[in-house]
Amino acid sequence: MTAAALASYLLTGLAGASSLFLVAAGLSLIFGVTRIVNFAHGSFFMLGLYLAATLVEAFGRTPLGFWGGVLLASAAVGVFGTIVEILILRRLYGAPELLQLLATFAVVLIVKDAALWLWGPEDVLGPRAPGLRGAVVIFGRAVPEYDLLLIALGPAVLGALWLLLARTRFGRLVRAATEDREMASALGVDQARLFTLVFALGSALAGLGGALQLPREPASLGLDLAIVADAFVVVVVGGLGSLPGAFLAALLIAELKALCIGLGVSKLTLVIEFLVMAIVLAIRPHGLLGRPEAAPRASAVDADGAGSTPPLAWILLGAACLLPLVLGGYPLVLAIDVLILALFAASLRWLVGPAGLVSFGHAAFFGLGAYAAGIATVKLGWPMAASLALAPVAAGIGAIAFSLVAVRLSGVYLAMLSLAFAQIVWSLAFQWDALTGGSNGLVGVWPSADVSGKPAYYLLTLAVVALAWLALRRFERGRLGHAIRAVRDSPLRAEAVGLDVSGLRRAALLVSGALAGLAGGLFAFSKGSLSPETLSIPRSVDGLVMVLLGGLASPFGPILGAGLFTWLQDEAARRVDFWRALVGLVILALVFFVPRGLAGFFGTHRR
Amino acid sequence: MLTVAGLEAAYGRAQVLFGVDLALGPGEVLVLLGRNGAGKSTTLKAIMGLLTPTAGTVTFDGHSIAGKPPHEIARLGLGYVPEDRRVFAGLTVAENLDVGRQPDRLGAPAWNEDRLFRLFPRLAELRSRRAGQMSGGEQQMLTVARTLMGNPRGLLLDEPSEGLAPVVVDAMADAVLALKREGLAVLLSEQNLRFALRVADRAAIIEQGRIRFVGPIAALAADESLARAYLAV
Ligand SMILES: Nc1ncnc2c1ncn2[C@@H]1O[C@H](COP(=O)(O)OP(=O)(O)OP(=O)(O)O)[C@@H](O)[C@H]1O
Ligand SMILES: [Mg+2]
16 A cells, blocks of 8 residues: 555544534533443434434525534434433432433334434435535555544544633633532532433534435444444543544544555454553543442342242243143244243343343343354254354353453443444444355355154253253352452452452353353244344343343342343334334333342342 | 521432521631541431431521422522532632622622632632642632622531641631631531630531530530530540
């Protein structure tokens, strides 16, 4: 590559860095002050882009129409963010972060369906910016004028935000509240108002980031999660709450991506992000310019199932064995789904509850298992038993790889890292055509002849899931399980009594990942085909919803949760067009009204 | 001015206050004495709304404030100075003071930077220093000054003498006496008996979340057995 070509790729990278920074800056501001990790931030970006497309179309493609449309779109998203804050988040500031994350994810689902309803499933193409349609020749290459504008805009916005924070009273209050919200409120600062304003500003920035992309990319429904994953990485690499950090990180990541494309290895782009994040966090656990957080908040969920396996469990198991006698066809398929998801949810509940490690990317392990089994069967011709055995091994290896970075983190950093990890695994599945079949996926993952009938496969699944569930329960109540809980309750104290904190966290992740992988393997053979959907972010969230539905407190929670969830989703998908929004509303209802889950709900009555 | 009756409070399931009663008027300094963990800080936090009381009433200046959020209580004119200083480390002295300002409030002695710098001259020299880069004593002066910027008529002071050099303790005592002359009602939590004797009019002794003694500070000075029984002297 010539120096001139390199320079032009770097310029493109700079333009990308600017829009990345706009989104990340808003996320970082919001997190700094409210301590809420806003999953819906990517949805704000997406809304900004859609709205800008519509508004510019309505105002006409004049400079005034274009810029008026862009600014109005940004403002409208700011207003929308304000409404979300007032209606939903304000009630959750004291809640465990898992509930906050789920609530913002519910907003993602609702916004997605709203966008689908308003703009339809097709991508919406925007006009190019009037007056900036041309290109400028730099180093012998044409660089779009619009890119140059974006390049200037990033530092300009950073400067404006810096002025706002350093020179205005609002900025001083924001910085004070970022350091110590409680003290600020004791000095008469109205937190609720400050939070609302910060949320408005943050979401308007995301909306602006989206609107400014109008000439560069079409508005599409998949943008929300793609963007929020990018923004998470930027914010975490830069250091939570640090704007200059976010700027640096956006620059670093966008340039590296541009370089990958320039060097003809564009498939590396998504992995490079994770690599950067892994390296930075390994060296600086709080990001490039972040400061260590004050004492982490206790998860405040009572997550210890006690007592021996009640007789009810054995009765249930017996009944489950007899199910194929009464059920057949579609209901039996659903029953298999429930079993598989119950194992998936149980592995996640173990991680989030007793082990205290919040994961937003658990689908990665499920998918690793599923794809390992599928690839072994289809590409290598392995027999089913061997492929199925490979599933937990592959997922376990993935969990170990993840844990290399993850054990040093906790709370939101961990949640964000897990999300990024899942996004990486997803993009591997999506892009590695030769191995995974890319977006078409794998077909022909059929079970061996003796379990190819649905009733037989159901019984196999039941046996595997029941054994895995019992093993997990034994593990949880054994010596190692207790040690892991001790680490969750107080890492410092655990360290002081000689427990190997990192080792125990790694063990917790390994167990959880391997079991999720096993569930994935069973899933692959039950469906016969796999697609990247298998390990997409929504599946991770499905897992969390099941766990939440069932309640963290009881090991039976995941079973109950998986059953209810499957039934609800099946009913909703069959009867309602916008079932995603419905699921979002159900999540919100759960978060507000039964935060301890249904098992917890019943549990309190039993005691 | 400030009346507390039957105040109870808990951290999670652990109850810490079991019916605390206190009352003080304008221009009066009441010192709350007690050993480590007796519940002094908890009492002040519960009054300020940083911890929601589980029972009891708190009245300040005619307003019932129990259960109100802290910022509303602060805006009624009750100031709070925490025990562990909690200055905004990344903000300068001037910025810290600005955060304490309550622009919409009238009445009460009007504090501004100049007046505060006369009360704590050391702060004037450090005006644009980041609070995180100041000594403990300087930070302690800043927390008090920051709270005064809100023009309070009542003040909750949590162990202002803790961990300070004798000179700084003297400065702090002078400041408290100056505030008393301004007519502020000051509720002070202390373990330092000498400091208490110097500034307080009356004393209350708290032990395990219950008030064991209330009376003029002179009574405490006279009766050594009281001090020995309830305080770590
Ligand atoms: N955040 C907290 N969570 C749980 N318990 C707490 C918390 N803060 C204080 N406690 C407990 O409440 C009791 C009273 O504490 P408090 O801080 O009010 O004591 P104090 O009289 O101010 O002591 P000190 O002189 O050490 O400041 C103690 O038993 C303490 O362990
Ligand atoms: Mg105290």
